[in-house]
Amino acid sequence: MPKDNVIKMEHGAGGEPMQALIRDLILNNIISRSAGLVGLDDLDDGATINITGILENKNSNVNSNDSGNCNNPGEIVITTDSHVITPAFFPDSNIGRLAVSGTVNDLAVMGAEPLALTCAMIVPEGFELSSFEKIVRSMSEAAEEVDVPIITGDTKTVERNGLDSIIINTTGIGIANEVIRDCGLCTGDKIILTGTIGDHGISLLAHREGFELTTDLVSDVAPLWNMLKDVVQIRTIEGKPAISAMKDPTRGGLAGTLNEMAQKSGTGISIEQKDLPIKEAVSSACEMLGIDPLEVANEGKAVICVKAENAEEVLSIIREHEYGKDAAIIGEATEENLGKVLMRTPIGSMRYVDPPTGDLIPRIC
Amino acid sequence: MPKDNVIKMEHGAGGEPMQALIRDLILNNIISRSAGLVGLDDLDDGATINITGILENKNSNVNSNDSGNCNNPGEIVITTDSHVITPAFFPDSNIGRLAVSGTVNDLAVMGAEPLALTCAMIVPEGFELSSFEKIVRSMSEAAEEVDVPIITGDTKTVERNGLDSIIINTTGIGIANEVIRDCGLCTGDKIILTGTIGDHGISLLAHREGFELTTDLVSDVAPLWNMLKDVVQIRTIEGKPAISAMKDPTRGGLAGTLNEMAQKSGTGISIEQKDLPIKEAVSSACEMLGIDPLEVANEGKAVICVKAENAEEVLSIIREHEYGKDAAIIGEATEENLGKVLMRTPIGSMRYVDPPTGDLIPRIC
Numbered sequence: 001m002p003k004d005n006v007i008k009m010e011h012g013a014g015g016e017p018m019q020a021l022i023r024d025l026i027l028n029n030i031i032s033r034s035a036g037l038v039g040l041d042d043l044d045d046g047a048t049i050n051i052t053g054i055l056e057n058k059n060s061n062v063n064s065n066d067s068g069n070c071n072n073p074g075e076i077v078i079t080t081d082s083h084v085i086t087p088a089f090f091p092d093s094n095i096g097r098l099a100v101s102g103t104v105n106d107l108a109v110m111g112a113e114p115l116a117l118t119c120a121m122i123v124p125e126g127f128e129l130s131s132f133e134k135i136v137r138s139m140s141e142a143a144e145e146v147d148v149p150i151i152t153g154d155t156k157t158v159e160r161n162g163l164d165s166i167i168i169n170t171t172g173i174g175i176a177n178e179v180i181r182d183c184g185l186c187t188g189d190k191i192i193l194t195g196t197i198g199d200h201g202i203s204l205l206a207h208r209e210g211f212e213l214t215t216d217l218v219s220d221v222a223p224l225w226n227m228l229k230d231v232v233q234i235r236t237i238e239g240k241p242a243i244s245a246m247k248d249p250t251r252g253g254l255a256g257t258l259n260e261m262a263q264k265s266g267t268g269i270s271i272e273q274k275d276l277p278i279k280e281a282v283s284s285a286c287e288m289l290g291i292d293p294l295e296v297a298n299e300g301k302a303v304i305c306v307k308a309e310n311a312e313e314v315l316s317i318i319r320e321h322e323y324g325k326d327a328a329i330i331g332e333a334t335e336e337n338l339g340k341v342l343m344r345t346p347i348g349s350m351r352y353v354d355p356p357t358g359d360l361i362p363r364i365c
Numbered sequence: 366m367p368k369d370n371v372i373k374m375e376h377g378a379g380g381e382p383m384q385a386l387i388r389d390l391i392l393n394n395i396i397s398r399s400a401g402l403v404g405l406d407d408l409d410d411g412a413t414i415n416i417t418g419i420l421e422n423k424n425s426n427v428n429s430n431d432s433g434n435c436n437n438p439g440e441i442v443i444t445t446d447s448h449v450i451t452p453a454f455f456p457d458s459n460i461g462r463l464a465v466s467g468t469v470n471d472l473a474v475m476g477a478e479p480l481a482l483t484c485a486m487i488v489p490e491g492f493e494l495s496s497f498e499k500i501v502r503s504m505s506e507a508a509e510e511v512d513v514p515i516i517t518g519d520t521k522t523v524e525r526n527g528l529d530s531i532i533i534n535t536t537g538i539g540i541a542n543e544v545i546r547d548c549g550l551c552t553g554d555k556i557i558l559t560g561t562i563g564d565h566g567i568s569l570l571a572h573r574e575g576f577e578l579t580t581d582l583v584s585d586v587a588p589l590w591n592m593l594k595d596v597v598q599i600r601t602i603e604g605k606p607a608i609s610a611m612k613d614p615t616r617g618g619l620a621g622t623l624n625e626m627a628q629k630s631g632t633g634i635s636i637e638q639k640d641l642p643i644k645e646a647v648s649s650a651c652e653m654l655g656i657d658p659l660e661v662a663n664e665g666k667a668v669i670c671v672k673a674e675n676a677e678e679v680l681s682i683i684r685e686h687e688y689g690k691d692a693a694i695i696g697e698a699t700e701e702n703l704g705k706v707l708m709r710t711p712i713g714s715m716r717y718v719d720p721p722t723g724d725l726i727p728r729i730c
Contacts, residue, residue, distance in 0.1 A: 007492040012522030022520060025498045030505040032514035035481040039516050047517035049481050051416070054540060076441075080483035081519045082534050086527070116400040116414050118445035120534050127372040133390045140395040149397035151404050152412035154446045155387060157377030162451070164527045169447050169485050169534035175419060 014251035015356045019043075036075055037179055038110075044182050045106040045247060046079030046172075075179050077112035079103055080171040088135065088165055091203045092218035095168055096138035098299055102250065103172040104146050104223040109246040109302055110181075111232045112174030114146055114225055120154035120169040127166060135166065146225040148172075180232065183264035184245040189333045190311035191269065192304040194227065194318055195220065195326040197254050198282040201296035206285065217281045220323075222300035224248070227321040231304065231314045242310035247303050252356045255294040257303050258341045259355035262333075269341045271331030271353070295356045305333065379616035380721045384408075401440055402544055403475075409547050410471040410612060411444030411537075440544050442477035444468060445536040453500065453530055456568045457583035460533055461503035463664055467615065468537040469511050469588040474611040474667055475546075476597045477539030479511055479590055485519035485534040492531060500531065511590040513537075545597065548629035549610040554698045555676035556634065557669040559592070559683055560585065560691040562619050563647040566661035571650065582646045585688075587665035589613070592686040596669065596679045607675035612668050617721045620659040622668050623706045624720035627698075634706045636696030636718070660721045670698065 010017040022043065027033065033040035036050035051074065083099045100117065107114050119139060123132065143150055199220040206213050234242040245265060249257035254276075262269045278293055286293040300323055306314045311329055318324035334342075341353040375382040387408065392398065398405035401415035416439065448464040465482065472479050484504060488497065508515055564585040571578050599607040610630060614622035619641075627634045643658055651658040665688055671679045676694055683689035699707075706718040 005494050007488045007490055007494065007497065007522055009490055009522050009524065011488070012520055018520060025494065026501055026518070026520070029498060029501045030515050031509055032505075032512070033516060035514050035516050039514070040518065044517075047481070047483075049516070049538060054480065076538070078481065078483060078517060078536075078538060080485045080517060080534065080536055082447075082485040082487050082521055082532070084487055084521055084523055084527075115419065116412070116443065118412075118443060118536055120445045120447040120536075122447050122449055122532060123372045123376070125372055125374055129370050129372065129390065132372065133394060136391055136394045140397075144396050147397070149400050149404070150395050151398060151400050151414070152409075152443060152445060153391070153405065155377055155383060155391070156447055156449055157372055157374050158449055159374065162449075162529045167447070167487060167532060169445065169536075171443075171445055171483055171485075171534075171536040173414065173441070173443060173538065 185265035220300035268337035585665035633702035
């Protein structure tokens with residue numbers, strides 16, 4: 001069979017081949033794809049269910065006027081991720097904390113308070129019970145940090161030769177007063193990155209490949225709702241939401257995230273390389289290995305697009321939090337170069353930051 | 366390492382080893398496990414989120430008296446399942462229809478109308494795109510049958526040597542006026558089985574192992590909400606819900622399901638073997654292979670426990686539906702043999718129907 005007729009690794013890497021797979025084989029074949037403001041076609045971090053409409057429908061037989069008192073109960077937000085990572089344990093963390101954090105963050109960047117999580121695990125025969133228990137504990141600890149219960153689950157086992165590591169799906173349900181999209185960026189909005197890039201991918205790669213870094217580097221994996229919950233409420237002087245768009249730069253890294261936001265919003269993005277928070281250990285490892293740190297995945301960071309008038313206020317709130325102490329304004333949305341991301345280098349030249357293509361380097365999720 | 370310290374296949378088989386794993390290593394290590402009436406500890410088909418409480422809380426700052434008009438908006442029900450099945454295609458169906466049906470049915474047996482589904486797929490490198498597309502289409506068709514959209518998802522790829530088949534997680538969100546539990550069975554309630562047992566497991570086994578059955582037998586995999594939605598509203602003369610408990614007999618088969626319901630409800634269960642709907646092809650294959658058909662998984666059946674006064678009404682509604690034409694009253698809840706299931710054989714003797722132990726035969730999920 002020609003190689004073009006089968007799944008390739010880059011179909012899961014977050015770049016154009018994945019977008020094509022989703023568009024051609026998923027969206028084209030699923031008839032009903034929406035239950036609210038944000039549906040499958042939006043390819044956002046999650047989707048929404050219009051709970052107002054459902055409640056009105058339910059109440060309409062009783063007294064259609066009463067439903068007015070249920071106004072704006074918020075939108076239910078839902079997100080799902082299946083996590084597969086080798087090794088399951090990495091510096092300072094493991095797949096359990098990663099799964100819970102990833103799902104909480106996908107809710108958080110849509111402006112949603114997490115209400116509950118589900119957890120479905122597939123475990124290969126021979127997997128150590130002590131490792132299994134550590135992973136479950138890490139899930140609980142990450143969930144406790146943002147005060148969200150894990151309310152239902154599923155446990156399956158498979159033969160060892162069918163699977164070489166544990167797979168965890170976490171689905172999160174949240175509620176948002178106002179849903180934040182990844183397509184709401186407007187010209188002039190400032191772009192805040194909540195901390196250093198590449199910590200997760202590079203620490204995992206170093207751990208897996210056994211090379212030494214100059215300093216102790218650990219994954220940044222963390223649930224961000226406590227850090228983000230105050231800023232999602234901030235308003236402009238005109239009473240509009242200060243945050244216009246938000247996304248977590250996981251697969252595809254900051255490069256993938258910024259390009260997606262620029263394309264979906266129909267703006268350009270310009271960033272300053274000198275303002276990018278990055279640890280020395282990460283930049284030197286990337287240089288040595290020929291990896292672009294902008295394409296490396298992060299698991300405890302958010303890209304926040306905010307109205308210019310509120311940028312300093314949002315930044316100072318983020319910096320007060322332990323996960324946001326290295327936050328910085330890294331750039332802004334522009335009228336030029338629509339759908340593109342440009343970066344000014346320290347010597348003043350401009351270069352395009354392209355969306356990642358091909359396989360993930362390193363593969364981290 | 367001693368074999369006792371690792372995951373074994375039976376940890377995923379739905380029997381006592383799985384219950385022990387969940388109790389000792391999951392429930393013991395997760396601190397927060399509930400967001401409503403039914404939580405993780407209940408080990409039901411799903412869990413619930415108390416949406417009334419959330420809305421009241423959200424509205425309380427505005428006008429705490431108004432929330433009374435939001436009374437009984439219902440309980441949000443959520444369920445998750447990760448599906449791994451070899452082969453991914455089996456007589457008349459595939460893992461896509463199985464995933465959607467399984468999730469819709471877990472909502473349906475809790476009395477919940479499905480509102481939306483999520484879909485997270487992990488696909489091994491080399492998986493045929495044409496097969497992938499067929500699976501997605503089957504998911505859409507099953508979802509269309511019960512008018513539920515698929516609103517968000519996740520697509521990951523893994524190296525072929527790490528996984529030998531596609532894995533699909535589906536999570537379902539529904540809303541129930543009154544949640545139906547698997548523990549509500551009362552003495553005297555009648556037990557309805559909505560159709561023939563063993564079709565899924567035996568047709569899959571025959572297909573996989575390549576043996577011929579006497580007749581064409583196909584999997585029963587189907588989404589049951591259209592069949593169940595009318596009966597969940599039925600009331601007794603006193604105005605109480607007619608259905609006291611409901612469950613779908615998947616992993617562990619009818620034996621596993623009835624034992625779980627008896628144990629959780631604190632009643633006995635007595636069934637009549639002669640009343641059990643079973644196809645000739647299934648009973649003869651089971652006899653030949655030494656398999657108990659009561660332990661074989663079903664993917665399009667429900668066990669409905671109903672107040673005796675409403676049993677015939679519920680049965681006749683179920684039988685009108687294509688998925689329920691072979692439905693039968695198979696027994697009732699008893700005051701004796703609490704937590705146990707007894708079956709009267711055709712020659713009049715009684716035997717205990719024990720919960721399945723050890724590995725699934727055949728492994729079907």
